[in-house]
Amino acid sequence: MPPLMTLLIYVLAGVSMGLLALCTGLPAAPLAGALLGAALVSMSGRVEIAQWPAGTRTVLEIGIGTVIGTGLTRASLEQLQSLWKPAVLITLTLVMTGLVVGLWASRLLGVDPLITLLGAAPGGISGMSLVGANYGVGAAVAALHAVRLITVLLVLPLMVKLLTPLGVGNS
Structure with a gap:
């Protein structure tokens, strides 16, 4: 399977479970749901491990830092x-x-x-x-x-x- 398709499957699993987790009303549910969704795909063994494009991890780290930083007022x-x-x-x-x-x-x-x-x-x-x-x-x-x-x-x-x-x- 092409790497971009593999990545798309992981993203869809994470987004789907993250949105589903919103219905639970638990704190940080989208984070836990996204983690669970992507992990289930990964652990299934049916989809290759996702290969993120170069620089993606850095962009995501900056995004996470920004989200946390905006909470400090x-x-x-x-x-x-x-x-x-x-x-x-x-x-x-x-x-x-x-x-x-x-x-x-x-x-x-x-x-x-x-x-x-x-x-x-x-x-x-x-x-x-x-x-x-x-x-x-x-x-x-x-x-x-x-x-x-x-x-x-x-x-x-x-x-x-x-x-x-x-x-x-x-x-």
Whole structure:
């Protein structure tokens, strides 16, 4: 099959599942849906691995960075003035926990430490997958983060609903 046709199949699968996921109302559903759609095509073994045209990855990385960057507003900066202590504490705790869990998982399960360290890192799926791709382990890191992301998106909203009536977070 021509590479452009293969790429089109992956894009259609990602777009279709991303749009379908919008109906779920879950946070970041389009991202999770697109990831699942493209992954299902890839894992089926019926379609060759997509070969993205030169420069496409860079354009997509710039796009992802731009989308994330536009969410950081002046209001975000103002909130950070009062939230910098929890931000530092949460960041340090997540990074240290990611390092410990990543190294522990590698040793316990015999998996490449690079994969488990990047897979346990607190970054988002797109960012950490791109970092992993630079080291040649992007697919494995994406798989770990996909499991984490989908689990968090399913469990955390439920936990918030269950804990909110109990007064948790209501100050």
